[in-house]
Amino acid sequence: MAAIIDLARTSVAGELIHFVSGGRLFQFPDQHADFVVPVQFGLDSEKSSFRDIVVNDVDIEKKSDADLEAKRDSLSDGDGDDGTLSLPDQFTVDWYGPSDPENPQNWPRWKRYLVIFEICFLTVAVYIGSAIYTPGLQQIVEEFHVNDVVALIPLTVYVVGYGIGPMVFAPLSETPWIGRNLIYIPSLFLFVILQVPTALSKNIGGLITVRAITGFMSSPPLANGGASMGDVLSPANLAIGLSFWSIFAVQGPVFGPFLGGVFSQVKNWRWSFWILMWISSLALVFLFFLLPETSPETILQRRARRLRIRTGDARYSTKAEQEYANFSIRSFIYDCIARPIIITFTEPGVFFLNWYTALIYAVMYCWFEAFPIVFVGVHHFNLIQLGLSYFGISIGVLIACAAFISTIRYWLLPRLIRGQPPEIIFKVAFFAAPMLPIAILFFGWSATASVHWIVPIIGSGIFIVGGFTVFQVVFNYLGMSYPRYLASVFAGNDLFRSCFAAPFPLFAKAMFTHLGPTKFPVGWGSTLLACVAALMVLIPIVLLKLGSKLRSKSIYAN
Structure with a gap:
């Protein structure tokens, strides 16, 4: 319980x-009657007991922010020379030591x-x-x-x-x-x-x-x-x-x-x-x-609020609260809109990796049109069977995840620990990236009545093995290279790939139908997508060679 x-x-x-x-x-523990405020938050226990400043819990609930401000001023009047309590302007509330049970890392x-x-x-x-x-x-x-x-x-x-x-x-x-x-x-x-x-x-x-x-x-x-x-x-x-x-x-x-x-x-x-x-x-x-x-910042902010209520001292605050003290709508708009777009279009590595993930996304959404053409039009599936045809992707992502986690644990982490640059992760993409054009061609040219329906489903599974792995390579590389602006980098990636992929279902059916051929209804359309995917294979190769130099010239990268 x-x-x-x-x-x-x-x-x-x-x-x-x-x-x-x-x-x-x-x-919470700091609301119990026997709780004592930790000394590392700024009080000198040799000069004053915490009981001298802790007010009754029932009374403090009735106090307004003005009351708390007055209490703070009264605690600051002494200069410390005559034994009265002298306090700093702010007490920075943090964890109660490295094993604090409220820290999510210690749960x-x-x-x-x-x-x-x-x-x-x-x-x-x-x-x-x-x-x-x-x-x-x-x-x-x-x-x-x-x-x-x-x-x-x-x-x-x-x-x-x-x-x-x-x-x-x-x-x-x-x-x-x-x-x-x-x-x-x-x-x-x-x-x-x-x-x-x-x-x-x-x-x-x-x-x-x-x-x-x-x-x-x-x-x-x-x-x-x-x-x-x-x-x-x-x-x-x-x-x-x-x-x-x-x-x-x-x-x-x-x-x-x-x-x-x-x-x-x-x-x-x-x-x-x-x-x-x-x-x-x-x-x-x-x-x-x-x-x-x-969120650690939110957990600590709520702790600081409880301490302000308990002690009547408004100076208890967190580092995050202090950083956001001058928060403005202008800075929020910059963080939300301007910075993600600026990073996306001024950082060559981010720009091309966003293109890569956008292409994978676009192919996925093209398949929401290609699958009905293949499995309903060619193999005469009903709607329930059509839904089941997507499970090749489901199985493929499980295989890809198991392989990638093993690669991270036994191959990548030891090399990063030895000090190799984050670009080393692109070597993983050397195996995954070629799977994309191969799988797209496999899917497109096996989608015919004379070939068993399981074959294009296998092709879709192969595609997601490569696509999932490339996604993980991209996200881990961006996380290692842009830790200070990770939210902006990921938000820019989300916007870029979603806006790029969103229109593809609108013209995918027309593309597949007009390119044909009749016997292979998604053949040439898949070939077009595969050619673009083949060109994208160059991106991890180039970034493995030049990524470190590009990062050294960046004002955003680590």
């Missing part, structure tokens, strides 16, 4: 109960693993939504009297929405007064609510509008999921944790068409959104009660 209380105390539900009860329920293993599971569950619950309705596309065409391209616009605007979202949500989650949970839970609540007007849409314009907003609200796992992993995992294990989390980021768009196919065939396309509402509602309830706040 104590473990559950400890888990729920810093969840959104726990914080709300704590606030409504006036601090009587879900109390029990079960608690940290539960947080990882919750973030992965959240990721799947919202990213199922991107392509969940695509199996019912023809039903939308017939009901709203539009063509295929217009019916795909809701997918495009959803992808653009969750590309824009990290530009706002990533920097907001870094502010000590907000943290991770006040981004995750409200946005997930709105995501759940928005499924109702989506499922009840009366026309294509309404569907497009609601899907654009829903895509924006689905972006916090993409914006902050990696940061949550970094909160609870040590730097040595972070790459492994990010790889594990990335599995779920890929599985969402895979399970979406499967669920959409089932409910579109059994009911209709609207039921795809009802099932999405139920899944995301389950995630909302689970996370509302059991997802603890993981």
Whole structure:
């Protein structure tokens, strides 16, 4: 029971109960009567006892900010020469030593693993939504009297929405007064609510509008999921944790068409959104009660607030609060919009790596059009079988993750520890990058009636092995090279690849149909994509040779 209380105390539900009860329920250790404020926060215990400045808990709850300010002034009047208490301008609140149990890095293993599971569950619950309705596309065409391209616009605007979202949500989650949970839970609540007007849409314009907003609200796992992993995992294990989390980021768009196919065939396309509402509602309830706040800055900010209340001294603050003291809308806009774009287009390494990940994303979204052409048009699958055809990607990502984690642990980390530059990770891409054009060609030219349907599915699995590995190489390299501006770098990557890939489903079907040939309906279209992917193989080769020199000239890189 104590473990559950400890888990729920810093969840959104726990914080709300704590606030409504006036601090009587879900109390923290520093709210107990026998708690003593640590001396490392600035008080000289030889001159004054803490009891001299700690006021009664019941009384202090009634004090206003003006009262706290007056208390601070009264404590600062003495100069220390006559034995009165003399205090500095600020007490920087930090952890209570290296083994502080409130530090997410010191949480029990079960608690940290539960947080990882919750973030992965959240990721799947919202990213199922991107392509969940695509199996019912023809039903939308017939009901709203539009063509295929217009019916795909809701997918495009959803992808653009969750590309824009990290530009706002990533920097907001870094502010000590907000943290991770006040981004995750409200946005997930709105995501759940928005499924109702989506499922009840009366026309294509309404569907497009609601899907654009829903895509924006689905972006916090993409914006902050990696940061949550970094909160609870040590730097040595972070790459492994990010790889594990990335599995779920890929599985969402895979399970979406499967669920959409089932409910579109059994009911209709609207039921795809009802099932999405139920899944995301389950995630909302689970996370509302059991997802603890993981941001160290936010945990310490709330500790500092409790100490200000307990002692009546307004000088207790954290480093993050002090850094954000001069926070302005102008600086927020710069952090959200200007810096990610500046880094993307002025850092050659970042620019070309963003192009690479954007291409992989684009091929993935092209396949939401190619798969129906191949498996419905050629192999005559029904909608449920069409959804199952995406599971080659699901299996491929599991294989890729296992291989990449082994590579990180047994090959990359020992070399980084010996002092080799981060560009060494591009050697991993030498094996993965050629898989992309090979797999695209394999898929395209095996998609014919005379070849068993499992062959193009194997091709899609090979593609995701290479694509997943390249993604991990890119993200780990950016993380090692731009640690000071990681949120901006990742936000720029999210925006770039999402906006680049979003239009591809709109013209993918026309590209495949017009390029043909009839016997291999996605053959020449796949060849075009494969040629671009083959050119991209040069990027890791060039960055292995020149990456260190480019970083040395950068004002942003490490």
